[in-house]
Amino acid sequence: MTDTASLDEASQPLRMRNFYLARQPILDRNQALFGYELLFRGSANGSAPVDSGVAASAGVLHHASQLGLPRAIGDATAFLNIDRDGLMSDIFAFLPRERMVLELVRSVEPDDAVIERMRVLSGHGFRFAVEASNHGPELSRLLPVIDFVKMDLRALPIVTLLSLAPRLRTTGKRLVAEKVENHTEYRTCLDVGFDYFQGYYFAKPTVMSGRKLSPSQTTVLALMDLINADADNSAIEALVKREVSLGMNLLRLVNTPALGAGRRIESISQALSLLGRRQLQRWLQILLFAEADVRGHSQSPLLMLATTRARLMELLAQRLRPAQKNVADVAFTVGMMSLMDTLFCMPMRDIVEQIPVIDEVRDGLLKRTGFFGELLRLAESIERMDDAQDEVLPVLQALSIEGDDLAELEVSAFEWSDKVVRYAM
Incomplete structure (x- = not known):
């Protein structure tokens, strides 16, 4: 050559x-x-x-x-x-x-x-x-x-x-x-x-009347409620252990190279101690999408899209607001939640009523406004580049992001998502 x-x-x-x-x-x-x-x-x-x-x-x-x-x-x-x-x-x-x-x-x-x-x-x-x-x-x-x-x-x-x-x-x-x-x-x-x-x-939401969540999805949402309520570790561990498939998926995710654990984690108690509340909330959001892949394929497109979008928004938030520690975590959550209408086959407005979120998250998800709404609009516009290429540049300018910086963050998000999804099932 x-x-x-x-x-x-x-x-x-x-x-x-x-x-x-x-x-x-x-x-x-x-x-x-x-x-x-x-x-x-x-x-x-x-x-x-x-x-x-x-x-x-x-x-x-x-x-x-x-x-x-x-x-x-x-x-x-x-x-x-x-x-x-x-x-x-x-x-x-x-x-x-x-x-x-x-x-x-x-x-x-x-x-x-x-x-x-x-x-x-x-x-x-x-x-x-x-x-x-x-x-x-x-x-x-x-x-x-x-x-x-x-x-x-x-x-x-x-x-x-x-x-x-x-x-x-x-x-x-x-x-x-x-x-x-x-x-x-x-x-x-x-x-x-x-x-x-x-x-x-x-990734297009299809509203289905009478749809019910699977037992694992219901358990994941219950765990997220326990974390929001600052429940004891023992209550969280007991709920995880009740759902065998959930516990197995959690252990797979904890041991993924994306987390970078120094040693193999083999118990639910170890996994919860290693993760902490902030990371546990993140992995539960990922498990919602992993469980929903009924075909059992390790590279579910919806899971791949959700994790890539969430990670890109997190990295952008870290770059743009480095002094605000929790902003990146909220950005990740908005990215994951932005596809839950497709995941659950219900309108986003109903989802934010059932899952308590702060006003900034609600506005970002429903109106694409505020800081998190801007990040979400940018991520969505890039994904639909053929049809929404004119929307990308104004958001880049509004957020003061250079193309080179964005490209580097995108590749990092792609790589992280690939590692997570490969071990998610």
């Missing part, structure tokens, strides 16, 4: 320091996490978002590698947009090719040079994806050298999708439904035969 010196030389003219990133989940047919599409955007001096071509430039990728690209994706597969210049350059030495899919942007014309370059990179272990509506008649020429075909539900009429998907399945390519926004669209694409699904449909 190429050496480090040539990589540095290639990246110099395109270096771009101030950017932030997002990772949009791609789920398999069981709604378990398969990968992420990584998106990069610039934020310097109020500039417009970086387009997908520049986003795949050597400069941005080199900076992303310095932050730790593998840390941003964990064990998942990464889909990364690439333009012709990027494709033909030597920027691939630092990428984890076994977990990397290069997605050609609209501007790439599949001429002989492009096809040959794709064959060479395929020989080095890279895989390729294209979006069907971007390439039209040229798609047939790309089929021999690609592995994934994406179909944007917002760009293709449903009748086209229903006729094109079965034909593409006969080619042996993996099909990815993109911008899936609700469960009805997910079910339609599932029936048509799509292999993967990209979008936040799994």
Whole structure:
């Protein structure tokens, strides 16, 4: 491939320091996490978002590698947009090719040079994806050298999708439904035969009348009430021990590398002593989402999203208000609670009535106002970067955050979430 010196030389003219990133989940047919599409955007001096071509430039990728690209994706597969210049350059030495899919942007014309370059990179272990509506008649020429075909539900009429998907399945390519926004669209694409699904449909709250919480969820909420009431440790330990699965999950979480315990914790009493009330409250919030994953997969997308959002908000609060010790803990709680309407299938207003919270938390969750509301708006806007990219910059400016600082905090949040979720079940 190429050496480090040539990589540095290639990246110099395109270096771009101030950017932030997002990772949009791609789920398999069981709604378990398969990968992420990584998106990069610039934020310097109020500039417009970086387009997908520049986003795949050597400069941005080199900076992303310095932050730790593998840390941003964990064990998942990464889909990364690439333009012709990027494709033909030597920027691939630092990428984890076994977990990397290069997605050609609209501007790439599949001429002989492009096809040959794709064959060479395929020989080095890279895989390729294209979006069907971007390439039209040229798609047939790309089929021999690609592995994934994406179909944007917002760009293709449903009748086209229903006729094109079965034909593409006969080619042996993996099909990815993109911008899936609700469960009805997910079910339609599932029936048509799509292999993967990209979008936040799994995070949309669906109100279900008569829904009851599971016994474990009820116990977790009761424990949270005991902590809020400053109950004795003996009462908390007794309640944990009554729910065997809860105790096992708590021990798994306590022993995760994300906590950094110096020795193996093997008893509920040890776990509670190690955690303390503040950390116990946090792990209980995580266990609510872990227990809800009825498929038993260790990378529940809702749990991954909730822990990433909460951790990012916590890190932002620490950076912005370092002198206020409890602000970061409250920010984490707001991040976790912001997805409880989906978790419990009930309106957020009902949740904040049942779980006592301070006014600042309530306003952040219901109105997206105040300091915690600003942090939550920023986290949500980054997650929906394709549809909400214009919302990110004003919040960054209001919070006085540079893109570089945000990118570093995001990667830290991604890595922490990956460690937590891996040991959560």
